Amino acid sequence: DKSGYKHFMAKEIWEQPTVLANALSAYLDGNTIDLPESLDFANTERLTLVACGTAYFACLTAKYWFETLAGIPVETDIASEFRYREPPIPAGTTALFVSQSGETADTLAALRFCRDRADRILSVVNVAESSIARESDIALPIHAGIEIGVASTKAFTCQLNVLYLLALKAAVDRGRMTPEDLAQALDDLRGLPGLFNAGLDRDVTIAEAARAVAESRDVLFLGRGLMYPLAHEGALKLKEISYIHAEAYASGELKHGPIALIDKTVPVVVMAPRDALFDKTVSNMHEVMARGGKVLLFTDAAGAAEAGADVWRTVTLPEVAPALTPLLYALPAQLLAYHAAVAKGTDVDQPRNLAKSVTVE
Numbered sequence: 001d002k003s004g005y006k007h008f009m010a011k012e013i014w015e016q017p018t019v020l021a022n023a024l025s026a027y028l029d030g031n032t033i034d035l036p037e038s039l040d041f042a043n044t045e046r047l048t049l050v051a052c053g054t055a056y057f058a059c060l061t062a063k064y065w066f067e068t069l070a071g072i073p074v075e076t077d078i079a080s081e082f083r084y085r086e087p088p089i090p091a092g093t094t095a096l097f098v099s100q101s102g103e104t105a106d107t108l109a110a111l112r113f114c115r116d117r118a119d120r121i122l123s124v125v126n127v128a129e130s131s132i133a134r135e136s137d138i139a140l141p142i143h144a145g146i147e148i149g150v151a152s153t154k155a156f157t158c159q160l161n162v163l164y165l166l167a168l169k170a171a172v173d174r175g176r177m178t179p180e181d182l183a184q185a186l187d188d189l190r191g192l193p194g195l196f197n198a199g200l201d202r203d204v205t206i207a208e209a210a211r212a213v214a215e216s217r218d219v220l221f222l223g224r225g226l227m228y229p230l231a232h233e234g235a236l237k238l239k240e241i242s243y244i245h246a247e248a249y250a251s252g253e254l255k256h257g258p259i260a261l262i263d264k265t266v267p268v269v270v271m272a273p274r275d276a277l278f279d280k281t282v283s284n285m286h287e288v289m290a291r292g293g294k295v296l297l298f299t300d301a302a303g304a305a306e307a308g309a310d311v312w313r314t315v316t317l318p319e320v321a322p323a324l325t326p327l328l329y330a331l332p333a334q335l336l337a338y339h340a341a342v343a344k345g346t347d348v349d350q351p352r353n354l355a356k357s358v359t360v361e
């Protein structure tokens with residue numbers, strides 16, 4: 001049932017404020033993160049995060065959180081590479097697998113490779129009775145509800161929600177976060193659904209930009225820090241459902257090759273909240289504009305005021321705690337892909353050549 005929406009993807013994007021609020025409350029008991037007792041990170045020496053597609057970009061985001069908040073070294077890998085490379089798994093490793101379906105063949109094979117090698121196996125899944133959940137020591141549900149659109153939207157933000165809570169828990173376990181800081185972080189999380197609602201109000205602006213983007217053959221996505229994994233997620237979403245060629249780069253990599261692609265036919269989506277890295281990203285953005293590139297900027301009011309006048313279009317999002325930008329900024333990326341696909345008349349919920357769950361290699 002699409003509840004009045006034209007597509008399941010639209011329904012799943014718009015229900016994120018509600019779904020995220022529920023997903024969060026499933027893990028909170030006042031200002032305590034309610035996770036299994038045995039899930040302690042005090043002695044974790046290393047984390048290996050493995051997944052495919054969108055779930056992999058959730059892992060890449062989590063790497064930034066675990067490293068900066070908890071000080072745990074993190075490796076991330078794509079399951080299809082990890083499983084055949086058979087990397088050494090040193091003692092003290094916790095392996096964590098992220099999968100919406102819990103049935104992705106490569107992710108399951110990677111988990112089985114870690115079975116007798118890692119200290120413990122965690123998974124972050126949407127389907128609690130899935131193979132990946134069953135074969136994990138601890139399976140953490142994301143509580144996104146059934147996701148029907150092939151393009152993952154609410155499952156991605158709900159994966160981020162659980163991964164962020166895990167990173168906070170790890171920070172507390174390792175004595176790197178005070179109860180006051182934790183309370184503040186949880187308050188910020190509780191504020192997210194409201195910010196998502198405000199973000200959804202930008203839909204008309206995003207849809208207009210998307211109609212113009214839909215005319216392009218190639219689109220680049222740029223971001224730094226926490227916005228770098230999200231740039232990948234934005235590019236994946238756009239190519240999956242609108243069939244427009246899209247690539248993501250870390251903003252700082254622009255000069256090392258991709259800048260050669262820039263001309264007036266290539267829209268460049270720049271994801272840049274006004275954070276500590278903003279000035280760096282803006283300078284990359286100006287390099288793009290100096291070569292005729294059309295910049296679509298996702299930022300906040302402070303960022304919009306500083307970005308300068310020559311930006312092609314700006315989507316101004318509400319201000320959000322820096323750690324939570326990947327959750328909020330996923331929204332305009334999803335809406336951009338959605339509206340570009342609608343403008344192109346593609347099959348939004350069942351894009352060509354793709355299956356919701358990839359259970360074969």
Ligand code: M6R
Nearest residue numbers: 053054055099100101104151152
């Ligand atoms: O069920 P999983 O999370 O393991 O699926 C992984 C990928 O196949 C999936 O995220 C895919 O990339 C989506 N279609 C992205 O929108």
